[in-house]
Amino acid sequence: MKTNYGGCDYYVDGTHMYEDYEYEYKILDNNGNWLCPIAEAGEYLIFNQMPNAYLFTSYKAETYSCSGPCGDYHSVNLMVAPINTCQKYEGVAYGYSRPDNPSFEIISNKVLNDPPADNSFCDAINLAAVGCTGTQKFYWEYSTDAVNYTKTNTNTVFNENFQFIKANFTALNNYFGTIYFRALIDSDPSITEENIYSNVVNYNITSCSPLLNGDPIAADVRCNNESNGSVTLNFKTDITTNQKLLLNLFKDNNFMTHKFVSAAEIVNQSFTWTGIAAGSYTIKYQAQTNTDNNTLVGSLPVVSPTFTIANVTPLTFKVSPIQPACVDDKGKIQISASGGTSPYFYVLDGEPLTNKHSFTGLYTIPNELLEGDHTVVVLDSRDCIEK
Incomplete structure (x- = not known):
């Protein structure tokens, strides 16, 4: 608070006779008690809580009469309750010989907005001191332990954005985790005693995720309705050994599952996710530390283009016995076959698959068979069978 009538040493409770006039001055808390500042610097009063009321009255009755601008009558007052931050108040005064008009203005030190629920960033974050439109300057500092703060050598005014860029601070190289921000509020550059710190806000520095080097490369399922399709992601950069990738798989915009991928599993900046059923998918992913076990990506993941793992048509075949003439x-x-993936093969009467025989079209197996039951298994080029 900046006021022209000082702090607790000048408070007077109730109507007090000072020399030959009535006088009262006090600043109150929410319970109506005197609220004394924890520090004073010139006209600035520093409080550890928001004042609720400001009361100043001074009155002197006329003791002699005269004509023109003379006389000793005065009436001065300023009464405000409750007090609103970001506002300047000035009292009213009457009389020729009177005290100065009481005035005050006040700001809260809570000028930094609380972060959103997802307070993560990887490379930069915009910060601002908000709420008022005064002439105060804000000198920004950061900390990784909420105790020891480092100056950024940047200052702003109310409602001016400050973009904190991690790469500009070498002490933060390879740092991931909580980072705290505060601002030193300077209301008057001619003095320093009135400087106070703002509230503290904290964010979470995550690793910047590697970007994709091209579209995902999908491989179709091997056989109809199997879950053995795959997708290969190629990245432009590596992650570090203390990081892993969190991948979220979405099918038709619905979350399906997640996968953690270590740095060792990414070979030549490439990773293949296997065991995926047919469908259209996107993958959202982010890099995070090895100790971060969150399974859902945050608000700023890398999102892959849509890719499709195709289902193959089911393999079907027909078998017709050719009865002996005599x-x-x-x-x-x-036999004949369709669907699946050609070429086609068969094995007869329990032969091992390593002995499979190829055929095309409507095909007569050359083996001459004795009377009785016989079995034929038809396969396609991927060893799929009819289901």
């Missing part, structure tokens, strides 16, 4: 003749089997 009693002593042997039979054969005729």
Whole structure:
């Protein structure tokens, strides 16, 4: 608070006779008690809580009469309750010979807005002292332990943005975690005793995530309705050994699952996520420290372009026995296949798959078969079978 009538040493409670006039002056808290400043510097009073009321009255009755601008009558007062921050108040005064008009203005030191729920950033954050429009200057400082603060050598005025860029401070190289900000509020550059610190706000420095080097490369599922598709992500840069990537998989904008990827799993700046069913997907990802086990990305992840893992058509085949023409003749089997992924193969009567035989079109197996039950297994080029 800046006021022209001083602090607690000048408070007078109730109507007090001073020389030959009535006088009262006090600043009160929410309970109506005197609120004394914790420090005074010139006209500046520093409080550890917001004052609720300011009361100043001075009255002197006329003791002699005269004509023109003379006489000793005066009436001066300023009464404000409750007090609003960011506002200047000035009293009213009457009389020729009177005290100075009482006045005061006040700001709160809570000039830094609380961070949003997701208070993370990786490279830069915009900060501002807000609320009023005074001439105060704000000298910005940061800390990683909320005890020892480093000056940024930057000052702003009310409602002026300060972009804190992590790369400008070498002490923060490879630092990830909580960072605290405050501002030293200077209301009068001619003195220093009135300087006070603002409230403190904290943010979380995360690693900047590597950008994609091209679109995701999708591989389709091997067989119909299997969950063995994959997608390969190629990155422009590496992450450090104390970091991991958090990947969130979304199908049609619905969260499906997450995966942590260590630096060792990213080979030549490439990682392949396997075991994915057919569908259209996006991946949202971010780099974070190895000790950060949050499974959902924050508000500023890297978002991949949409990629599609295609389902293959199901493999189907037909088997037709060719009956022997005569009693002593042997039979054969005729097969055909469609769907799946050509070329097609078959194995007969329990042969191992390593002995599979290729065929095309409507095909008659050359083996002559004795009367009885026989089995044929048809496969495509990916060893898929009919389901």
